[in-house]
Amino acid sequence: MVPRVGILGLHLEANAFAPPTLEADFRAQCWEEGAEITRLARAETSHLPAEMAGFYRRMDETGAWAPKPIAIWAAPPGGPIDQALFLRMLDAARSGLLAAMPLDAVYVASHGASSATGDEDSDGSLLAMIRAVVGPRVPIVVTHDLHCNVSERLVAACDSLIAYRTNPHIDMAARAAEAADMLRLLLSGTRVFKAFRRLAITPPSVTLLTAEGPYADLIRDAEALMAGKLLNASVTGGFVFSDLPKCGMTISATALSQEAADEAVEQLATRAWNERHRYVAHLTSLEAALARAKTTSQTLILADVADNPGGGGRGNTAWLLQALHEAAIPSVVLGLFVDPALAAEAHALGEGAVFEARFNRDPGEFSLPFSARARVTMLTDGKGQGRRGNMAGRQFNLGPTARLTLEGSGLEVVVISLRRQCHEPRTLEMHGINIAAARVVVLKSRGHFRAGFAEFAPNDRILEVDAPGLTSPVLSRFAWKRLPRPVFPIDPTP
Numbered sequence: 001m002v003p004r005v006g007i008l009g010l011h012l013e014a015n016a017f018a019p020p021t022l023e024a025d026f027r028a029q030c031w032e033e034g035a036e037i038t039r040l041a042r043a044e045t046s047h048l049p050a051e052m053a054g055f056y057r058r059m060d061e062t063g064a065w066a067p068k069p070i071a072i073w074a075a076p077p078g079g080p081i082d083q084a085l086f087l088r089m090l091d092a093a094r095s096g097l098l099a100a101m102p103l104d105a106v107y108v109a110s111h112g113a114s115s116a117t118g119d120e121d122s123d124g125s126l127l128a129m130i131r132a133v134v135g136p137r138v139p140i141v142v143t144h145d146l147h148c149n150v151s152e153r154l155v156a157a158c159d160s161l162i163a164y165r166t167n168p169h170i171d172m173a174a175r176a177a178e179a180a181d182m183l184r185l186l187l188s189g190t191r192v193f194k195a196f197r198r199l200a201i202t203p204p205s206v207t208l209l210t211a212e213g214p215y216a217d218l219i220r221d222a223e224a225l226m227a228g229k230l231l232n233a234s235v236t237g238g239f240v241f242s243d244l245p246k247c248g249m250t251i252s253a254t255a256l257s258q259e260a261a262d263e264a265v266e267q268l269a270t271r272a273w274n275e276r277h278r279y280v281a282h283l284t285s286l287e288a289a290l291a292r293a294k295t296t297s298q299t300l301i302l303a304d305v306a307d308n309p310g311g312g313g314r315g316n317t318a319w320l321l322q323a324l325h326e327a328a329i330p331s332v333v334l335g336l337f338v339d340p341a342l343a344a345e346a347h348a349l350g351e352g353a354v355f356e357a358r359f360n361r362d363p364g365e366f367s368l369p370f371s372a373r374a375r376v377t378m379l380t381d382g383k384g385q386g387r388r389g390n391m392a393g394r395q396f397n398l399g400p401t402a403r404l405t406l407e408g409s410g411l412e413v414v415v416i417s418l419r420r421q422c423h424e425p426r427t428l429e430m431h432g433i434n435i436a437a438a439r440v441v442v443l444k445s446r447g448h449f450r451a452g453f454a455e456f457a458p459n460d461r462i463l464e465v466d467a468p469g470l471t472s473p474v475l476s477r478f479a480w481k482r483l484p485r486p487v488f489p490i491d492p493t494p
Contacts, residue, residue, distance in 0.1 A: 001104075002064045002065060002066050003065050003066065003104040003105055003187050004065075004066045004068050004100070004102065004103050004104050004105075005059070005065055005066065005067055005068060005103070005104065005105045005106065005107060005183065006068045006069075006070055006097055006100055006103045006105070006106040006107070006130075006134070007037065007052075007055070007067060007068065007069040007070060007072075007106070007107050007108075007109075008070045008071060008072070008093055008096075008097075008106065008107075008108050008109075008110075008126070008130070009049060009051070009052070009071070009072040009073065009074070009108065009109035009110055010073050010074075010089070010108075010110045010111070010114055010122070010123065010126055011030070011049050011072075011073065011074035011075065011109075011110060011111040011114075012073075012074070012075050012077070012078070012081060012111055012113070012114040013077035013111055013113045013114070013145070013147060013239055013242075013310075013311060013312060014077075014078070014079060014080045014081070014113055014114050014115040014122075014239075014242050014312070015077060015078065015079060015239075015241040015242065015311060015312020015313075015470060015471070016079070016080065016115075016241060016242055016243035016244075016481075016482075017079075017241060017243070017312070017365075017470050017478065018077075018078050018079040018312040018313075018314070018470055019078065019079045020078075020079040020080055020081070020082045020117055021075050021078040021079055021080065021081045021082065021085075022082055022085065023082075023085050025075040025076060025078060026073050026074065026075040028075075028076075028397070028399075028418055029047070029074050029075050029076060029397075030047050030048060030049065030072060030073065030074035030075075031072075031073055031074075032048065032071065032072045033069075033070070033071045033072075033092070033096070034069060034070075034071075034096075035069065036069075037052065037067075037069035037071075037072055038056070038067050038069055040052070041053055041055070041056040041067075041069075042056055044393075045385060045393055045394060045395055046394070046395065047394070047395045047396075047397075048072060048074075049072065049074055049109055049172065050172035050173050050176075050390065050394065051109040051143055051172045051173065051175065051176035051179075052072065052109065052176070053173055053176075054172065054173025054174060054175070054176035054177045054180075055107055055109065055176035055177065055179060055180050057173070057177065058176070058177035058180035058181065059180045059183075059184075062180065062181070062184055063184070068100040068103060070092075070093055070096035070097060070100065071089070071092060071093055071096060072109070073089060074111075076309060076310075076418070076419050076420060077309065077310055077311050077312040077313075078312050078419070079117075079312065080114075080115040080116050080117045080122075081114060081115070081116040081117065081122060082116070082117055083116045083117040083118035083119065085116075086116035086117075086118075086119060086122055090125065090126065090129060093126065093129065093130070094129055094133060097130065097133045097134065098133060101133075101134075103134055103138055104138065104139075104187060105138060105139045105140070105141075105183045105186065105187055106130055106134060106138065106139070106140045106141075107140075107141055107142075107143075107176075107179055107180070107183060108126070108127065108130065108140065108141070108142045108143070108158070109142075109143050109176060109179075110123055110126070110142065110143070110144060111144065111145045111147075111148060112142075112144030112145055112147075112148025112149065112150065112163075112236070113145065113147055113148045113149050113238075113239035113242055115149075115242055115244060120244050120245070120246070120482070121151045121153060121154070121244075121246065123148075123149075123151070123154055124151040124153035124154040124157070127140070127142065127153070127154045127157035127158055128153055128154075128157050130157065131157040131158075139159045139183055139186035139187060140157065140158045140159055141158065141159060141160045141162065141179045141182045141183050141186070142154070142158045142160070142161050142162070142179075143161075143162050143163070143164075143172075143175050143176055143178075143179050144161060144162070144163045144164070144234075144236065145163070145164055145169065146163050146164045146165070146167060146169075146208070146234075146235070146236050146237055147205065147208070147236070147237060147238065147239040147311075148163065148236050148238065148239065149238055149239055149242050149244055149246045149247050149248075150196070150198070150236060150238075150246065150250045150252065151246045152196065155194065155196045155252060159182075159186055159192060159194075159254075160179075160182050160186075160192060160194070160231070160232060160254040161194075161232075161234055161252050161254075162175050162178050162179050162182065162232050162234055162254075163175070163234035163235070163236050163252075165210065165219050165222070165223070165234075166210050167208050167209055167210045167215070167237075167447060168209075168389055168390060168423070168447055168448040168449075168450050168451035168452075169390045169448065170389060170390050170392075170451055172390065178232070182231065182232070182254070185231075190256070191256075192231060192254050192255065192256065193254070193255050193256070193257055193258040193260070193261045194252065194253065194254055194261055195252065195253045195255075195258070195261035195262045195264065195265040196250065196251070196252045196253075196265065197250065197251045197252075197265050197266075197269045198246070198248045198249070198250045199248055199249045199250070199251070199269060199272055199273055199276075200248060200484065200486065200487045200488060201248060201249045201272065201273070201276050201279060201487065201488050201489075202238055202240040202247055202248055202249070202475065202483065202487050202488070202489075202490065203215070203237050203238070203240075203249060203279035203489075204240075204279065204280070204281040204473035204474075204475060204489070205237070205239075205240075205305075205311065205446050205447065205471070205473060206281050206283075206305055206446065206447060206464055206473045207278070207279045207280065207281060207473075208237040208447075209447060209450070211450075213278070214275050214278035214279055215235075215237060215279075217271075217275075218235050218268060218271060218272055218275075219235060221267070221268060221271060222234070222235050222264075222268060225253075225264050225267070225268075229255060229256065229257075229260050230253060230254075230255050230260060230261075230264050231254045231255055231256065232253065232254040233251070233252070233253045233264050233265075233268060234250075234251070234252045234253070235249070235250075235251055235268060235272070236249065236250045236251075236252075237249055238250065239311070240475060240483065241311060241312055241470070241471060241478075243478075243480055243481055243482050243483050244482050244483070245482055245483075245484050247483055247484070247487075248484065248487065249272060251264075251265045251268045251269045251272065252265070253265050253268075276488045276489075276493070279488070279489060280489050281464075281473035281474060283305070283464050283465065283466035283473060283474070284463040284464060284465050284466060285465075285466050286319065286320070286323060286465055286466065286467055288463075289302050289320075289463050289465045290323055290324070290327055290329075292463065293324065293327070293329050293332075293439070293440045294327065294329055296439060296440065296461070298457070298461060299435070299436060299438055299439065299440075299441060299456050299457050299461065300439065300440050300441070300457065300461050300462075300463070301440075301441050301442075301443060301449070301453060301456070301457045301461060301462045301463070302320060302440060302441070302442045302443070302463050302465050303443055303445060303446070303447075303449065303462060303463065303464045303465060304317070304319075304320050304442060304443065304444045304445075304465060304467060304469070305445075305446045305447075305464045305465065305469075305471065305472075305473060306366075306465075306466070306467050306468060306469025306470070306471055306472035306473070307366070307444050307467070307468075307469035307470070307471065308421055308444060308445055308446040308469070308471045309336075309338060309419045309420055309421040309444060309445075310421035310423065310445060310446055310448060311446055311470075311471035312470055312471060313444070313469050313470045313471040314338060314364065314366075314367060314419065314470060315336065315337065315338030315416075315419050315420070315421070315444050316337060316338045316339055316359070316360055316367045317366050317367050317368075317467065317468060317469050318359050318360060318367065318368060318369070318370035319368075319467040319468060320334070320442050320465060320467060321334055321337070321359065321370060321411070321413065321442070322370045324409070324411060324440065324442065325372055325406055325408070325409045325411050326409075327409075328408060328409045329409070329411075329439065329440060330409075330410060330439060331410070331437070331438050331439035331440070332409070332410075332411045332412070332438065332439060332440040332441075332442070333411075333412045333413075333414075333428060333433055333435070333438045333440070333441045333442065334411065334412070334413045334414070334441075334442040334444075335413070335414040335422040335427060335428050335433075335441075335442070335443060335444070336398065336414050336415075336416045336420060336421070336422040336427060336444060337359065337413050337414065337415045337416070337444070338415075338416055338417075338418075338419045338420075338444075339359055339360065339415050339416075339417075340399065340400075340416075340417040340418075341361060341362070342357060342358065342359060342361075342402070342404075342415050343399070343400050343401060343402050343415045343416060343417045344400065344417070345357075346376045346379065346402035346404065346415065347379055347400050347402065349376055350376065350379070351376050351377070351378060351379055352375070352376060353375070353376045354373065354374070354375050354376075354407070355373070355374065355376075356371055356372075356373060356374075357371065357372055357373070357374035357404055357406070358370075358371045359371065359372075365470070366468040366469050366470060372406045372407065372408070372409075373406070373407040373408070374404040374405060374406050374407065374413075375404065375405045375407065376402055376403075376404060377403045377404065377405045377412070377431075377432070378402070378403040378431050378432050379400075379401070379402050379403075380400075380401050380430060380431060381399075381400060381401070382397055382398030382399045382400060382401035382416055382417065382418070383395070383396070383397050383398070384396055384398075384426050384427065384430050385426065386424040386426055386452075387424070387425065387426050388424065388425060388426075388451060388452045388453075388454075388455070389423060389424060389448060389449075389450075389451030389452035390423070390448060390451060390452075391423065391424040391426075391452065396420065396424065396426075396427070397418060398416040398417065398418055398420055398427060399416055399417025399418035400417045401414060401415065401416045401417065401431065402414075402415045403415075403431040403432065403433070412433060414427065414428055414431050414433070421444060421445040421446070421448065421449075422443045422444050422445050422449060423443070423445045423448035423449040423451070423452045423453075424452045425452055425453055425455075425456075428441075435453070435456050436456055441453070441456070441457075446471060450462070475489065475490045476490055
């Protein structure tokens with residue numbers, strides 16, 4: 001019998017300190033339903049989350065199957081989903097599942113850190129609904145970003161949770177392929193067992209890189225366990241800015257016996273807790289970053305990690321922009337500055353126009369206004385295709401975009417209309433910028449830029465700058481409301 005596999009996905013990293021996420025945010029990135037998902041998943045390139053291509057490819061390789069795609073919703077990181085919108089999405093998912101019945105299995109490709117304005121566990125609500133529709137015996141496998149917030153309800157509703165193991169994230173397709181293999185195993189009648197643990201650790205995201213550091217060591221341990229009897233071990237760092245009771249590092253395991261799953265979780269959780277002191281952010285002050293920028297002879301990358309749109313930041317703080325402009329450091333590039341009003345004004349004026357560029361004319365928290373005379377050097381529609389990192393071969397859309405050159409300093413700013421982080425070099429190169437020739441490159445991104453911009457600067461020429469913003473790794477600066485306390489590193493060791 002050819003298995004009928006339902007497919008769903010909800011991608012949002014919800015930052016409780018950011019404005020709510022609306023339908024327009026999903027529509028601008030990915031809102032697909034029904035058979036179109038299958039066409040896009042098998043296309044050469046698409047705007048679908050990268051898991052889709054990986055899952056379809058592996059399922060196609062391993063035998064006949066009948067995909068029954070329901071919906072894939074993806075929006076840039078932002079505030080919780082508007083509750084009325086989330087309920088409509090949940091109803092649409094339920095209706096789609098019912099129409100697709102009978103189903104033999106379900107694959108859910110979700111980010112895992114969503115929430116709604118009236119539902120703190122939207123991912124858990126989605127999984128609980130799926131389980132209620134398909135019944136207790138239909139296998140459900142879920143993939144999550146490693147920056148997810150996992151609830152006990154979600155773990156109970158699925159048969160296996162598989163999380164990314166790379167940061168910057170470049171293994172989405174591989175984890176989806178692993179999910180496909182897990183589904184095939186479950187469809188064969190194999191019984192699996194799960195274990196799960198949450199720790200009182202909310203690591204700053206800059207400490208969760210997987211090339212080296214404490215999280216990298218933990219991931220290697222998990223992979224070593226998977227080389228034995230364990231089917232999967234997932235170590236998730238969590239997304240603390242969701243400010244929810246379910247925030248925190250989690251360990252989950254899927255195995256062929258309960259004993260193996262329990263032992264794996266215990267081993268990984270023990271190491272994580274014993275090494276919690278390693279999950280402390282070490283940033284470079286703005287003053288020290290400026291001093292380094294003035295003396296560098298090779299391309300220096302300044303990561304504006306506190307204003308990362310990839311974590312719900314607004315992408316519009318001007319602290320580094322103003323400081324570098326006033327210092328008149330030559331050959332500086334800044335990307336991407338999110339300011340739709342400024343981009344629209346530049347488009348109205350046209351290329352070559354010189355005007356008073358007002359950044360953040362309607363400022364909010366951490367986004368003081370800044371003005372400078374600027375020339376409109378280049379205009380585009382902001383649409384392109386990535387070439388490196390987790391955007392390689394994927395389509396992106398920045399909205400109407402302007403490259404502005406500030407008078408007096410020559411600083412180049414790429415101003416965009418849609419909120420996106422700068423982790424793909426094409427977003428700058430398509431605007432005529434030679435990144436390798438720049439002295440200083442400021443990137444509004446937390447860590448994904450490392451995969452995209454690795455060819456321009458090694459680690460010793462990358463500084464994570466301590467400036468204000470909605471995604472600051474200095475977690476003591478936030479007024480937490482729902483986060484479980486005490487929790488490390490915000491509080492003394494619990």
